[in-house]
Amino acid sequence: MHPVTPPSRPQQRAELRGALRANSEALLAYFERRVSPREDAADLLGDTMLHVWRRRRDLPPGDATQQRMWLFTIAGRVLANHRRSSRRRLALTERLRTHLTDAGAVPDPTEANAVRDAVLRLPPRHREIVTLVHWDGFTLAEAAEVLGLNQSTARSRYAAARTKLKNALMEPSRT
Amino acid sequence: MDLDELLERSGPPICTRGHRLEVELRRLVRDSETTAGRRRRSVRLGLAGVAVAGVLGLAPVASAAGLLPGWATWSTTQGSTCELQLDVGLRRDGDGELITETFTDAEQRATYAAAREFLTAFDYDSVDRDAAIAEWQAQEAHIRAGQRPGDRQPALQGDDLEVTAVLTQVVNRLRDHLHGRGLDIRAIMVSAGNRCTR
Numbered sequence: 303m304h305p306v307t308p309p310s311r312p313q314q315r316a317e318l319r320g321a322l323r324a325n326s327e328a329l330l331a332y333f334e335r336r337v338s339p340r341e342d343a344a345d346l347l348g349d350t351m352l353h354v355w356r357r358r359r360d361l362p363p364g365d366a367t368q369q370r371m372w373l374f375t376i377a378g379r380v381l382a383n384h385r386r387s388s389r390r391r392l393a394l395t396e397r398l399r400t401h402l403t404d405a406g407a408v409p410d411p412t413e414a415n416a417v418r419d420a421v422l423r424l425p426p427r428h429r430e431i432v433t434l435v436h437w438d439g440f441t442l443a444e445a446a447e448v449l450g451l452n453q454s455t456a457r458s459r460y461a462a463a464r465t466k467l468k469n470a471l472m473e474p475s476r477t
Numbered sequence: 478m479d480l481d482e483l484l485e486r487s488g489p490p491i492c493t494r495g496h497r498l499e500v501e502l503r504r505l506v507r508d509s510e511t512t513a514g515r516r517r518r519s520v521r522l523g524l525a526g527v528a529v530a531g532v533l534g535l536a537p538v539a540s541a542a543g544l545l546p547g548w549a550t551w552s553t554t555q556g557s558t559c560e561l562q563l564d565v566g567l568r569r570d571g572d573g574e575l576i577t578e579t580f581t582d583a584e585q586r587a588t589y590a591a592a593r594e595f596l597t598a599f600d601y602d603s604v605d606r607d608a609a610i611a612e613w614q615a616q617e618a619h620i621r622a623g624q625r626p627g628d629r630q631p632a633l634q635g636d637d638l639e640v641t642a643v644l645t646q647v648v649n650r651l652r653d654h655l656h657g658r659g660l661d662i663r664a665i666m667v668s669a670g671n672r673c674t675r
Contacts, residue, residue: 319506326502327494334491348509355513398501417487436484468480 318358321369322351328370329377332438336381344398346384350377367444374438374448420470428463431456549601553639559673561601561640563647565592566666580664588655588664595654596647604646606639613642640671 329350333343353376354361362368421432434445446456492498551559567589568580580588617632633641648669652662 315510319510322506322509323503326506327498330498330502331491335489340492348505351505351509352513355510398505413483414487417483418489421484421487432484433488436481437488464480467484471480471483 314358314361314363317363317369318354318361321361321366321373322354324366325370325373326351328438329373332374332377333381335433335437337384341399342384346377346380347398350380353380371440371444371447374434374440375450378448417467417471420467423470424463424466428459428466431460432463432467435460549599551601551640551643553636553673554606555635555639557636557673559636559640559671561644561669561671563596563644563651563667563669565589565596566668568664568666580661584660585664588660588662591655591658591660592651592662592665592667595651599647599650601643601647604643606643609642609646610638613638613645616645636673640673644669644671 326347330343330347333346334340337343337346350373354373357376360372362372421429424432430449431442431445431451434440434448435442440448442456442460443453445460446453449456451459549561551561553559567585613633621632632638648662648667651667655662
């Protein structure tokens, strides 16, 4: 067996640069869907990038899927911190904030609101796995890894979440 | 339409994707690489670089004095009444700034208990406002001097300056207090908030 040679520093940087370029839109969307006002997504993305650059030695080498999950795991931590506290504004992301303020939003399908409300009413442990799968495009196995769950727990949470959602969506409106 | 399809379409709207956003994101990737390469403090004007989670904004404070540790009402020289709060929590996996040190459960619990005790008994009147502001401004000037003009965050002023300087003093004293007991403030989460009304 050949010993595994760790990537050189320039290789690590190039690899992380590539991973960030490939995933920055998806990471931005991840934050956009979870924070209000939407412009805060810019700061959270900036924060995530600063974290990952400082932790670049932990980037899984060579595997784009693993790299994506690693980036989203860090993004999840940044988001968790954001929810506990208010954020500082980063000069780094001022222009991106402006872009998010000015840019129009992708049209919202008319039936989306009721389903989104039902998703947002799920308990957090159920909600996060549903949103990772259906809003961010992870497989259930990948979502489990991002959330640090074993596959069996993830499957049962996901199934429970779907049952709750089905029930919620079948309930007649009480208004 | 089945549930999967409904869920796929239920995501909150995001901004329109296009060339301009793509350019902006590429710039951010490049700039973050440069910024992260500099000293950490050069992009962080938080409270003294400890495990403090985002301190400079307006976290909700909803309690009466004495019920929460580190709670106080503070009248600023600008005439505002500010609610200040410092609170501590156990660091769960992934909380706070990413640190390389690890702390045992016993260390975390001991630090948490000592910090709560300190903050509950803390007398905010013991903080010298002018000295706190002078100290903060010296630190801030040092940090800003190390930043490129485009990266510089604006210097704090008015109520923001005063409450941040005061909270920084309290955190510094908390750190010293814990250190004196052989404990490390990074073992716990420290969060701060303020809300000022005039």
